[in-house]
Amino acid sequence: MSFKSKLAAGLFVSISLLGANGAIANANIPDAARIKPITYGNVVDKEIDVDWKNPKVKFDEWSKLIKVTSKVSGDYYYVVLDRDYKTNVSNGVTEGLITRWGSDTVTGYQYMYGGCGLWVCTSGSDFREFSGVIELYYAGETYLVYGDSGEYSLPQSFISNIISTNGDQSLSIKLSKGRGDTKVFPVGKGTLKSIARLFQAEQKTWQKPKVSIQISTVSKSSLPAEDLIPKIAPSVVSIRTDKSLGSGFIVSTDGLIMTNRHVVTGSGVGKFQISTSSNQKTTASVVYIDKQLDFAILKPDTRLQAAPLPICYLSYPKAGQDVIAIGSPDGIAGTVTKGVVSAVRQPVDQLRGLAPEGVLLVQHDAAISPGNSGGPLVNSRGELLGVNTYGLNQTADGRSLQNINFAISIVDVLKALELRAPVAVNPKLLNACGNIAQ
Template identity: 45%
Template sequence: MPLLNLINAPNALTEEECVERRNPADPFEEECENKKVVEQYDPETQLDVVEYKSDLDWKVAKPKLPWSKIVKLKSELDSGYDLMVFDRDYTDSFSTGAKQGVVTRWSIDSVQGITYTAGGCGFWTCTYERSVVNQLPPSIELFVGSDSYKLYGDDGLFYLPEPFINSIKNASELTKVNLKFKTSSGGYGVAPLGPETIQSLKRLYNKAIPTWEKPKVNISLQSVNKNKLDVEDIASQSLPSIVMLKNDRSTGSGFILGKDTVLTNRHVVSGRDPRFLITSPSGVKSEGEVVYIDRKLDFAIVRSTGINRSSPLPLCYRSYPFPGQSVVALGSPLGLAGTVTTGIVSAVRSPQTSGDLKGVAPNYITLIQTDAAISPGNSGGPLLNNRGEVIGVNTWNLGARGGAQNINFAISIVDILKALEVQAPQYSPNLNKCGNPIKD
């Protein structure tokens, strides 16, 4: 049937009906392929969005999605929602019908993507190839104009650095954005984002990223030993102050910073739900809520009245660590609470002068590189020196990607406290170089 007749047929679906049918439980009608996706102004987000009533099954070959639009994904279980922009770059062979492509899903915090190949029928022949869907490899590179950002992730999910967000905010209609990744054959693929996708992301990042009021945080001085401690002693005195944060979308670590206050990574608490179940190593559970997020330094503050019986950890707020210093990392890798790993400080470096790290992290973050194992779920836990003082917040690792081994990073606690505008206690000769009193 000609396209014009299809659209004007008496029983043809309306645009609204096509949008309503766009969910995994009710596949597209054929004529919906030819309908313009309807965007409507949403007072809640103050954006023009395409609204869905449930999450989309987008990790399939040739998914049916509203490309390059801001999509509001409303939960069927509560009143929460997520805002996403979907993009695809694909080729469809005219002669054989073979298809291959890249599908990406962008939010205010992350990008997630898949590659796919599928068979089909072309002008000359048919390709009977099974649909194959793969996650993006563990590292990708984003290009915005002449700027590049190298990202490392897991399961095809990558957290977006703040400089990339700012580049998109300032993008013009001529700005080119490309995603580069390593293919299974050993080569490289490049997926350009569509111009409409870039403009939708610009609107999303300029309007949908929340602002937070900076909380008042005080440094609680904790007495520390004069001599270096064994790992088992550091673990026994520190683990009671380590917590696991979990909700239906994320699992990570954190530690007691002060009364009612937990410090963790921003990417641990990213997403629409600010509420988390906080579990201590003893099994005590309480509810916490995100009250502050710093997107630049990738940290967050969570408040909970159920942690008052846990003591804050001593903070090394006056000095950075030095290479070769012994360290201990605590957290919940893969949800295994109370895990202890050890190593040394491999380097203390600024990404601005760190070769391959340029574009990975902003040049205003001091990164503590360590060979103490930091795995998914460790994020937000503390990196401690040999006296049990917090020197950094465990953030991410390079793992064995690209042949690297035992390359892990923590954000300096000094930088975090400066960002929070925390006033350091007045100097006293009785304090050690980190700023804590020494036990008699």
């Protein structure tokens, strides 16, 4: 079997992180969100991002903290690049990985290329993104990390552990399907020290916004999807930049938009293009991020002419309940899918990393794809149940999975925002979600 055919025969697994992310820039970001300049220690300045994906590129800044600044806008962000590899002295094959660490993301690639060893020469090369679940081992803890297109959103617990230990422990990355027998790669100590500096410098304290929710009037009985969608679609938005896309929805009476944190962090911009099914367009800025629960709140520059979604703020959904997901998979706005709640569960075992302990995940089988991230999951009366976040497509060992999707419960999101339930004049009129059914 040839070198390239061995690579092609390998199995690679995938999990969809329903959005896109990269590094955070500073353009038009509120003061609370700005990246503070790192003024201590050695920082390498670059005017453009390096060709870090090429394993053969001549590059002297591995393991160093790099400040990348735009020539046009002056915006900047920080990254740390790491490369770990080994060469087989017998056949000359070099294999390894390259990782790019941002403030709360890691992007990775595996690579192989041929050469001449003591006994034989090999030719060909292969270079592909990380796929499936990756595991991070640090300070005796294991972190399951989920992503898509080689890019992964780092759990806040992992970031906090790096900060508290100052990066003094050993860090390794385990790939769900490595090259040959190589599945676990160590991250260099110099790289880890730079990552710790990056995390320490970019910890932000966000002031919780005043989000105003209201008791809504909803149908007493379930509505057919064709009757329900016209009522809720105007409140769903597409969120786009040149590098990423996602979904969101109007959550409050003052027009604030909710989405996933991983949709808006790492996009490289401070303003996001917002559009609705009625062709309203505006831009919006991030005003709050919760890394633990993976949600964010945006404030549009021009208020959209649409009502907030009715919110199921008093109760969690039940298994078997009909649900509808609306979003912009692959940028196709206004896409509607139907399903049922499969379970309401805590993020334990293989679901660790999706949400912190104590938070409930709404598992459902309404089809979602990249770009759906941040969109609403609603019941058959149009009441918001959760924020769509992840789709699980395959296991770490390559087995296919279908219709296993997750949303962060809106009840837990509202708890994190420390919101109080609206006061009803006559509580007897309220349904299980806290709205008036008629």
